[in-house]
Amino acid sequence: MLMALNPSEKFDLGKVGVRSNICRKVRVVAKIRGSSNLETELPSKTVPSISIHKASEASDRVKLSFGEQPASRKEAHLVDYCYEQNEDNKMIFSREVKPLISGVFEGHNATVIACGARGSGKTDLIQGSVKKPGLAVLAMDEILSRIEQNAKSVSISFYEANHHEHVYDLLDPERPEVFVFEDRAKLPKGISQVLVRSNSEFQRLYLSGCAARKPAQKIAIERPCRSHTGLIVHVFSRNENSDSVHVGKMNFVDLAGYEDGRRRSSDCRVPVENHMINKSVRAFLNVAHALNTNGSHVPYRESKLTYLLRDSLGRTSKILLVACLKPSICQDSIHMLSLACRGTVSANKSKSLARPVLSSSHKGQILRNVCTTERKLPETRSHLFEKKATCTTSTIKGRKLFDEENQFTKSEKASSLSATVSIVQTSMSQEEISIEDVTKSSAPLLLDNTFSDIGNDVESNHTEQKDITMQSEHHHEEQTPGANNCSKVVSSIEEEDGSLIGAHKINKENNSSAANEIGSPLLSVQLREISNNLKSLYYSTPLAIQPTMSEDSGALSRSQVPTNIGEPQTPTNEQSMRVNDRWDATNVHSPWETFSMCNSGMKNSLIQEYLRFLNTANKEDLKRLKGIGEKRATFILELREESPEPFKSLDDLKDIGLSEKQVKGMMKKEVGGLFD
Numbered sequence: 001m002l003m004a005l006n007p008s009e010k011f012d013l014g015k016v017g018v019r020s021n022i023c024r025k026v027r028v029v030a031k032i033r034g035s036s037n038l039e040t041e042l043p044s045k046t047v048p049s050i051s052i053h054k055a056s057e058a059s060d061r062v063k064l065s066f067g068e069q070p071a072s073r074k075e076a077h078l079v080d081y082c083y084e085q086n087e088d089n090k091m092i093f094s095r096e097v098k099p100l101i102s103g104v105f106e107g108h109n110a111t112v113i114a115c116g117a118r119g120s121g122k123t124d125l126i127q128g129s130v131k132k133p134g135l136a137v138l139a140m141d142e143i144l145s146r147i148e149q150n151a152k153s154v155s156i157s158f159y160e161a162n163h164h165e166h167v168y169d170l171l172d173p174e175r176p177e178v179f180v181f182e183d184r185a186k187l188p189k190g191i192s193q194v195l196v197r198s199n200s201e202f203q204r205l206y207l208s209g210c211a212a213r214k215p216a217q218k219i220a221i222e223r224p225c226r227s228h229t230g231l232i233v234h235v236f237s238r239n240e241n242s243d244s245v246h247v248g249k250m251n252f253v254d255l256a257g258y259e260d261g262r263r264r265s266s267d268c269r270v271p272v273e274n275h276m277i278n279k280s281v282r283a284f285l286n287v288a289h290a291l292n293t294n295g296s297h298v299p300y301r302e303s304k305l306t307y308l309l310r311d312s313l314g315r316t317s318k319i320l321l322v323a324c325l326k327p328s329i330c331q332d333s334i335h336m337l338s339l340a341c342r343g344t345v346s347a348n349k350s351k352s353l354a355r356p357v358l359s360s361s362h363k364g365q366i367l368r369n370v371c372t373t374e375r376k377l378p379e380t381r382s383h384l385f386e387k388k389a390t391c392t393t394s395t396i397k398g399r400k401l402f403d404e405e406n407q408f409t410k411s412e413k414a415s416s417l418s419a420t421v422s423i424v425q426t427s428m429s430q431e432e433i434s435i436e437d438v439t440k441s442s443a444p445l446l447l448d449n450t451f452s453d454i455g456n457d458v459e460s461n462h463t464e465q466k467d468i469t470m471q472s473e474h475h476h477e478e479q480t481p482g483a484n485n486c487s488k489v490v491s492s493i494e495e496e497d498g499s500l501i502g503a504h505k506i507n508k509e510n511n512s513s514a515a516n517e518i519g520s521p522l523l524s525v526q527l528r529e530i531s532n533n534l535k536s537l538y539y540s541t542p543l544a545i546q547p548t549m550s551e552d553s554g555a556l557s558r559s560q561v562p563t564n565i566g567e568p569q570t571p572t573n574e575q576s577m578r579v580n581d582r583w584d585a586t587n588v589h590s591p592w593e594t595f596s597m598c599n600s601g602m603k604n605s606l607i608q609e610y611l612r613f614l615n616t617a618n619k620e621d622l623k624r625l626k627g628i629g630e631k632r633a634t635f636i637l638e639l640r641e642e643s644p645e646p647f648k649s650l651d652d653l654k655d656i657g658l659s660e661k662q663v664k665g666m667m668k669k670e671v672g673g674l675f676d
């Protein structure tokens, strides 16, 4: 049962549409779909009702709440407007989409995103039917009528992305998988663009594209596999030389239906696709949230699709997010609505309510902050770890939270996480993250995953530091940014102890001036250095590799500094013990284990060096890498224009169209080449 507003109250056209969305970039509206025959037959008592209350007299914004309870601040969801069952696509089009079309002709990209639970009417909204056309069809009609007046032309692209985020071209009868790049004109390459002259032509193409996804969609008779679809409408004009010039584009994204990732299918399995699909749905909502809260970072890289559409999801684009709701309200609908309207409170107010949805690059920043903090603190490394264990009230709360959920078992993990949470709070004060918000979050899975990722990242970062520090003792401090950080940690320890400062300082100065002169040395040269480093590690004792801490201060002792890089020696028990003291998380006893540790350090250094190379090398040098040709090198440079350090992990190589397997193959080839 819906509590309808007085229609005259609702359609105060002076206040609706984009005009009421002054501070926020994304307009968020809800749409309650019509009831099917079955739903109409259900007695109203069995269907929880949606209550719609005007948020204030001055605007069209409404609060949605569910069930019989009166709307309180906690349970109400604020949206810019709510379209009820009797309000059809034509009305939504004229009030919401038509104003965006004018913007496209003026050069502003626009995006309409439909999100919601499964079966909430997203496809009905975007695609519609022959009798009741959807927003995309109505928009195309409008665009086609305008291009004639404005001497413009229009083409379309249509794609589908599955739960692995593989993108398929729906306008190509073969339905091939495409790797989508953008060229300098911001046009997607690798996906068909078909010129459209009339609406009938468009409908034929669009409907055949829609039909093309159906057979591949079915994985089981009862449960079609979920996927996202996207239509891009490109508007062009002709310049005096009759060349096509891209004016703007409009995207219609029909996101796959959200379904609780823990829900089991009829054969009692939890489908893996649930988790994957939900992740990319959330990526869109996280982008919308970041835009609406004026976040300093917009997490486009959380999903391939948000990255693909980033120029239509930017701060100058016009974005409409429609949260589709089933008339019979369900938990999935409420969850989606709560995520969709996170940023609607107000640009400023919502900052304090913002949940700590952390993107991978935020995590990267946090990890860098961990390193920087370690470097800056005057304490020795061991003191530092003690410090991490004593945390502020909120970090203790945070640790408790995760301990309770058995996210972390090792004490180091817990203390690393605590340190991370406290650093999140200091370094990301803009977002005002509070642990209470974490506990109250209506997206616990997301947060759990995010924080457990951070925990893992922090831990691997520590491991990486340990490994790299071993190498830094062999005067290769300049090898990687990570190694740099760690060597500085070692140096500060040395300074406290008063020993070795001179030698290291000279060495560092030499290295840094050499590095400045060289700029970005060739990867192969750097890899060779690491390779030589490995050789020296082969021929050194574990003690020589890892100077130990003196027992009371934890500082490096002069007597334990490696002086002898000669014949291999079997470590004594005492030496092994010291190794264990130094790296208390590991139990290194045998030469084999020591050797394995060296290898893992090598691998990390190689990866770091490879990424640094991608982030800094010039085009010609990039093309010397296996698997990087002219196109990819150009694309890498473009990525670097957008963000100075686009490659933070090997996973980021997916952005240049390389699969995990291809990346592994490339790394193997690079390393293998060293022994030629």
Ligand SMILES: Nc1ncnc2c1ncn2[C@@H]1O[C@H](COP(=O)(O)OP(=O)(O)OP(=O)(O)O)[C@@H](O)[C@H]1O
Pocket: 033, 034, 035, 036, 116, 117, 118, 119, 120, 121, 122, 123, 124, 125, 256, 257, 258, 324
């Ligand atoms: N306005 C409407 N009136 C009556 N029934 C509707 C309406 N809109 C959608 N439906 C019905 O609701 C069901 C789901 O619609 P639709 O396929 O559009 O949802 P969806 O959110 O796209 O689903 P999915 O999450 O599976 O992609 C369909 O059976 C459709 O017929």
